[in-house]
Amino acid sequence: MNAWVGKILRVNLTKGAASVEDLNEEFARDYIGGRGLGVKYLYEEIDHKVDPLSPGNKLILVTGPMTGTGALAGGRYTAVTKSPLTGAIANSNSGGYFGAELKYAGYDMIILEGKAKTPVYLWIENDSIEIRNAKHLWGMETQQTTKTILSETDAEAKVACIGPAGENLLKIACIINDNGRAAGRSGVGAVMGSKNLKAVAVRGTQGVTVADPEGFRAAVLDAIKEFHDPYMSEVLGQYGTSDVVEFSNEVGLLPTRNYQTGVFEGASKIGGAVIAKYNLRGATKTKGCFGCPLACGRVTRIADGEFKGEGEGPEYETLGAFGSACGVDNPEAVITANYICNRMGMDTISTGVTIACAMELFEKGFLTEKDVGRELAFGDGHAVVELVEKAARREGFGNEIAEGSYRLATKYGHPEFSMSAKKLEFPSYDPRGGQGFALAYATSNRGGCHIRNEVHCVEFFGISLMGIVKTGDNLDRFTTNGKPAVAKKIQDFYSMIDSSGICNFIIIGSPDANVFINLMEKGTGLDFGGLDGFLKTGERIFNIERLFNLKAGLTAKDDTLPKRMLTEPMPDGPGKGQVVRLKEMLPEYYKLRGWTAKGVPSSKKLAELGISA
Amino acid sequence: MSKALIVNLDKCTGCRYCELACSFAHHGEYNPAKSNIQVSIFTEDAFYVPMVCTQCDRPFCGEVCPTGAISADEVNGAYVVLVDPEKCVGCKMCTMACPFGAITYQSSGIVQKCDLCGGKPECVEFCVPNALEFKDPELTNVRKSRAYAKKIYHQKEAD
Numbered sequence: 001m002n003a004w005v006g007k008i009l010r011v012n013l014t015k016g017a018a019s020v021e022d023l024n025e026e027f028a029r030d031y032i033g034g035r036g037l038g039v040k041y042l043y044e045e046i047d048h049k050v051d052p053l054s055p056g057n058k059l060i061l062v063t064g065p066m067t068g069t070g071a072l073a074g075g076r077y078t079a080v081t082k083s084p085l086t087g088a089i090a091n092s093n094s095g096g097y098f099g100a101e102l103k104y105a106g107y108d109m110i111i112l113e114g115k116a117k118t119p120v121y122l123w124i125e126n127d128s129i130e131i132r133n134a135k136h137l138w139g140m141e142t143q144q145t146t147k148t149i150l151s152e153t154d155a156e157a158k159v160a161c162i163g164p165a166g167e168n169l170l171k172i173a174c175i176i177n178d179n180g181r182a183a184g185r186s187g188v189g190a191v192m193g194s195k196n197l198k199a200v201a202v203r204g205t206q207g208v209t210v211a212d213p214e215g216f217r218a219a220v221l222d223a224i225k226e227f228h229d230p231y232m233s234e235v236l237g238q239y240g241t242s243d244v245v246e247f248s249n250e251v252g253l254l255p256t257r258n259y260q261t262g263v264f265e266g267a268s269k270i271g272g273a274v275i276a277k278y279n280l281r282g283a284t285k286t287k288g289c290f291g292c293p294l295a296c297g298r299v300t301r302i303a304d305g306e307f308k309g310e311g312e313g314p315e316y317e318t319l320g321a322f323g324s325a326c327g328v329d330n331p332e333a334v335i336t337a338n339y340i341c342n343r344m345g346m347d348t349i350s351t352g353v354t355i356a357c358a359m360e361l362f363e364k365g366f367l368t369e370k371d372v373g374r375e376l377a378f379g380d381g382h383a384v385v386e387l388v389e390k391a392a393r394r395e396g397f398g399n400e401i402a403e404g405s406y407r408l409a410t411k412y413g414h415p416e417f418s419m420s421a422k423k424l425e426f427p428s429y430d431p432r433g434g435q436g437f438a439l440a441y442a443t444s445n446r447g448g449c450h451i452r453n454e455v456h457c458v459e460f461f462g463i464s465l466m467g468i469v470k471t472g473d474n475l476d477r478f479t480t481n482g483k484p485a486v487a488k489k490i491q492d493f494y495s496m497i498d499s500s501g502i503c504n505f506i507i508i509g510s511p512d513a514n515v516f517i518n519l520m521e522k523g524t525g526l527d528f529g530g531l532d533g534f535l536k537t538g539e540r541i542f543n544i545e546r547l548f549n550l551k552a553g554l555t556a557k558d559d560t561l562p563k564r565m566l567t568e569p570m571p572d573g574p575g576k577g578q579v580v581r582l583k584e585m586l587p588e589y590y591k592l593r594g595w596t597a598k599g600v601p602s603s604k605k606l607a608e609l610g611i612s613a
Numbered sequence: 614m615s616k617a618l619i620v621n622l623d624k625c626t627g628c629r630y631c632e633l634a635c636s637f638a639h640h641g642e643y644n645p646a647k648s649n650i651q652v653s654i655f656t657e658d659a660f661y662v663p664m665v666c667t668q669c670d671r672p673f674c675g676e677v678c679p680t681g682a683i684s685a686d687e688v689n690g691a692y693v694v695l696v697d698p699e700k701c702v703g704c705k706m707c708t709m710a711c712p713f714g715a716i717t718y719q720s721s722g723i724v725q726k727c728d729l730c731g732g733k734p735e736c737v738e739f740c741v742p743n744a745l746e747f748k749d750p751e752l753t754n755v756r757k758s759r760a761y762a763k764k765i766y767h768q769k770e771a772d
Contacts, residue, residue, distance in 0.1 A: 069643050070633040070739070097629070104644060179656060207642030217637070224741060233741075280659040281623070285742060287659060288628030293741030295626040299659040310657065 002211040003065035003523040004028055009107045009129065011122060013195050014055060014114030018129040023108050029526060030610065033064030033108065035091040036499035036541035038080030041111065042089070043544055048551035052084035052187075053169060053194040055115035061102065061160070061200065062110075064501025068103035068208045068290075070216070071519045072223050073503035075100045075290025077177075082552065083186035084194075085171040085350070085404050086423045086447045089548045090186035093451075094160075095289030095503055096178030101158040104204030116196040121161075123153050124202040134198040139164060141343040142176040145199055154203045161199035162189045163345030165392045169193050170402040172350035172391075172425075176342060180297070180312030181289065184347040186424060186446055187404075211525030219518045226510040227293060236505075238283040239272035240296045241316035246271040248320070251460050252573025253433025255325045255426065257378045258353075258360040259419045259564060262430040263573040266329025270319050274331050278302060287312065294506055300335060307332040307385075311339040313348070320428025321352025325419075326359060326384050333381025337388045344392035350404055353425035355387050357405035357417050358397075366412045372397045416563045422447030422554065431561055431580050432570040434459035434477035438580040439487045439589060442559050445545035452498070453491045455483075457508055466513040468493050468531065480581050484589035492538035496520075499541060540609040543593075543601050547611070556599030559586060615692040617750040618727070618734060620663050625744035627654045627661035631736035638735040639725070647719070649727040650736050663745065665736075666715035666727040668694050674707035674716050674726070683707060689732025691747075698723050 004023055011018045031040040038060045050056040059081045066074040077099030083090035102110070105124050112122075119134040132152075137145050142163040149159050160177035166189030173189030174182045183189075210216040227233060235243050248254040249267035256264040268274070276283040278300040287297035301310040314322075314335055322328060322337040341348045361367040362376040369375055373396050376383055390398025400408045405418040405425055419426045424447025431438035433456075440453035450456060457463040459477040464470065469486055493513070497504045500520060507516050517534050521527060528534040549558075560566075565580045590597060594605030606612070629652050632645035640647050650665040668685075672694045675683035682700035686693060696716075701723040707716050708724060716726040727734075729747075737747045 070630070070637055100645075104646065205644070205646035207636065207640065207644030207647065209642045213637070213641055220739070224739070227741070285624075285626045287656060288626030288742075290628065291630050291633055292626075292628050293630065295628065295742070299656060312656070 001025065001028075002209050002525055003069060004033065004108050005103055005106055005206075005208060007107050009110045009124065010113070011110065011129070011131070012113045013116040013120065013131070013197060016116070016131050018131070028065075030537065031541055031544070032496065032499035032537065033067070034062055034076060034078040034093065034499040034501055035080065036495060038062035038078055038091060038109065039089055039541065039545050039548060041109070042080055042082070043548050045111075046082065048082075048548060049553065050082060052082040052087065052191060055195070057082050057191055057194070059112040059188070059191045059195065060109055061112070063099045063103050063108055064499055065524050066519065067501030068100040069210055069523055070220050070291065071502050071523060072220065072227065073289060073292035073294065073506035074501050075292065076501050076503055077102060077183075078498065079175055079183040079188040081188055081191045083188070083446070084169070084190045085187035087552055088422050088447060088554055089445055089545045090188050091446060091498070092174065092183035092185045092188045093498055094175070094177055094181050094183040095292070096158070096181035097290045098158040098160045098177035098181075098202065099501065100290045101202045101204050103208055104206055105202050106204060106206050110200065112195060112197060115194065119196050119198050121149060121199040121201060122197065124200070125154065126204055126206060137198045138167060142345050143179050143343060146179055149199055149201045153201050157201045157203040159199055159201045161345070162192045163343060163392070165345045166190055166193035168392070168394050168402065170346060170391065170394070171404045171407070172347045172354065172402065173345055174347045176345050180342055182342070182347070185349065185449065187347070189345050210523045212522045215522040216519070219515070219522045223507070223510070223515050223519060224293065226512065226515050227506065233294065236294060236296050237285045239276055240298045242275040242298070242314065242319055243272035244316040245319050245323070248429065251433060252570065252575040253430040255320055255419070255428050255430050257327045258325060258356040258417065259426070259430055260360070261572050262433055262570055262575055264324035267324065269329040270323040270331050270334055275300070275314065275319070278331070278335060289503065292503060292506060296505060302332050302335060305332065307336045309336060309339050311342055313338040313342065317427050318348040318352065321349050321356070322384055325353055325356040325428065327378030328381045328384055329379070330381040333385055336385050340385065340388045340392070344388075346388070346392060349427055350425040351388055351391065351401070353419055354401050354405040354408060355384055357409055357419065358387070358401065360417050361409065361412050361414060364414075366414050419562055419564070420448050421561055422558050424448045429456050430570070430575075431565050432578045433575050435480045435581060435585065436475075436477070436483040436486050438561065438565065439483055439582065439585045440491065442561050442582055442586070443487065443491070443589060445542065445549055451494070451504060453487060453494055454504070454508060455487055455490055458486065458490070463508055464511060465490060465493065465508055466510050466516060468513050478575070478578055480584040484585050484592050487589065488592050489535065491542055492535045495538035495541040496534060536609070540611060543606070543609055543611060546601060550600060559599060615687055615690055616747050617668060617692065618665060618729065618737070619746045619748060619750060620665070621744050621746065622660070622662060624742045625652070625661040625663055626742055627652055627656065630739050630741070631663055631745060634735040634739040638730055649715070649725060664713060664715065666694065667713065668692055668727075668729070673710040673712070677706045677710040679704060679706065688729070691729050691732045693729045694726065695728055696724055696726055
């Protein structure tokens with residue numbers, strides 16, 4: 001095979017046995033890689049009703065066909081499993097160097113099964129596979145874990161691991177690779193912890209080929225040309241995503257005090273220009289993931305004071321979650337919370353939004369000082385930092401934060417204060433700021449998520465997403481007209497990006513989808529049959545995820561948003577007075593998807609997509 | 614003066630695209646392990662160092678080669694130290710002589726090093742941040758000294 005390397009590594013941790021098998025080429029053609037291929041394998045292999053933290057769940061680390069090739073930013077891998085936070089499908093995508101290294105070792109994916117009796121780590125060096133004792137690593141933070149494993153294996157190896165949060169089965173734990181990159185969402189780190197698997201270290205020295213080398217090289221040069229969009233290459237290069245803070249605030253959807261409003265008076269204090277002061281290189285590119293010319297990553301340092309420290313981040317979502325959502329305008333507290341999350345292995349979005357939820361419960365009197373062990377007012381950066389630390393170790397009230405906002409709010413009698421969809425905490429865009437992306441939040445298969453469907457890019461950044469949606473056409477952000485069709489199309493398109501192994505950030509600024517399709521075709525040798533055929537494959541991926549969720553027990557009732565979004569008008573800013581009008585959009589959305597009124601894919605639709613349920 | 618590969622350390626982001634471009638050009642596959650240019654990554658300091666053959670005026674690798682397989686030449690306006698695969702016997706002496714680790718032994722049985730792609734380096738073509746440039750090294754150094762002089766001047770002004 002070209003682009004895929006054609007092998008799967010299967011490791012049964014209960015038995016302590018590893019085996020190598022051929023990649024199912026039919027699955028690869030129909031579900032591509034990354035998110036799509038991983039979901040297909042998981043769908044076929046596990047009991048959909050399985051307890052996500054039991055040995056019966058599987059954790060799949062899967063690359064895409066573009067991973068490890070010269071496709072721009074082709075370094076992604078995805079952690080696919082059943083989520084302990086949501087009970088739905090989890091597919092968390094990460095950059096850095098780990099994904100490409102796995103491919104160079106000769107594997108498109110690793111399927112991790114069962115549960116080791118005692119803590120172990122996996123050491124993969126091309127054909128050599130070892131399951132090693134990790135008792136000495138248990139309890140260790142991610143950076144120390146990585147350093148120790150490199151000293152025990154090969155300095156050139158790449159490591160993906162969990163921190164104390166994953167070990168302690170936090171439902172908001174992530175997997176950290178290459179020290180500062182995260183497969184962040186849906187609690188995938190807890191699944192790894194439940195298997196007693198501390199880390200996967202990999203070193204590979206084999207190559208990845210492409211179907212049409214000359215054509216592929218030309219396609220990459222085309223992509224580089226398109227990439228020179230001023231926003232993508234200059235602004236994101238200078239400030240990373242931190243630049244978005246003030247923009248979101250201006251358009252009135254920067255989540256503030258647990259999404260009570262979309263306007264934060266302290267936005268400029270945690271915006272791009274401020275964060276650049278902590279960036280080791282100032283307002284310029286600091287850190288690129290594998291093969292990525294964009295380099296949106298930040299490497300920062302707080303030189304002195306009570307928050308003295310260093311690490312990677314923050315990016316926009318983290319600034320929103322620990323900053324405005326918690327009412328905190330102290331950038332050093334936000335950056336420190338980010339560092340702790342990286343070291344402990346926690347999702348910054350879910351952690352921040354869960355603390356914001358606790359703050360609102362406290363404000364409303366549903367949580368007391370006795371429950372929390374301290375005062376918990378919005379704006380208290382010290383409280384945020386303290387709670388992140390405590391959550392990682394499940395100490396005191398941290399034990400409630402560890403469960404995510406939905407379980408926290410439910411325990412204290414007010415689930416409506418959990419700002420989540422399908423129990424996954426929202427990213428930093430208040431859905432009342434755009435009807436299309438509100439629909440996208442409600443229908444995303446993994447729950448409250450912006451990067452499975454960046455309708456917001458169209459609605460208020462005016463980005464055409466590679467020309468697949470015409471901006472300006474009926475795209476007023478507060479109208480519901482035409483939004484179901486837009487959401488569906490972008491969801492299907494993003495299913496392909498997430499499955500390709502390319503970072504979705506690199507190409508959203510490009511005006512032409514053919515640049516991406518061309519890379520995929522010249523790399524894999526497949527003929528997708530133009531944009532329509534390409535979207536059809538994406539639709540297949542989206543539907544298999546939907547089927548997984550339905551079999552896991554989710555229903556159309558889960559395609560919704562918190563009461564606040566549906567009934568409380570946005571109090572301030574350009575979106576003042578807006579609520580999400582989901583009822584105007586969902587029936588049409590189901591119809592366009594070929595789903596029944598209960599949100600179930602019709603047999604006709606499944607036959608059209610070649611899915612046998 | 615002929616052109617040389619210039620590395621601008623402050624522009625490198627550690628993305629390693631140069632390794633991809635090099636291995637693809639020379640081996641027809643994407644494989645950083647076979648790349649002639651290797652990026653050392655020190656993320657904690659946001660410091661990344663692409664290491665590649667400097668094309669020495671007096672190449673140690675060539676001096677120790679017992680078969681005369683390594684020679685310096687001017688190719689398409691670039692001064693380059695080349696390995697003749699017909700003469701290389703895979704003794705690896707050159708890999709020990711090179712202080713930079715820029716010449717490596719390959720499983721094919723011969724050594725390999727940067728050949729500047731015959732005067733049009735692929736790593737430069739694909740380095741979007743322009744951390745790698747292919748130009749006259751003398752002029753580059755003049756620019757570097759000017760930039761440094763400016764820095765000292767501004768420092769003095771600030772004092």
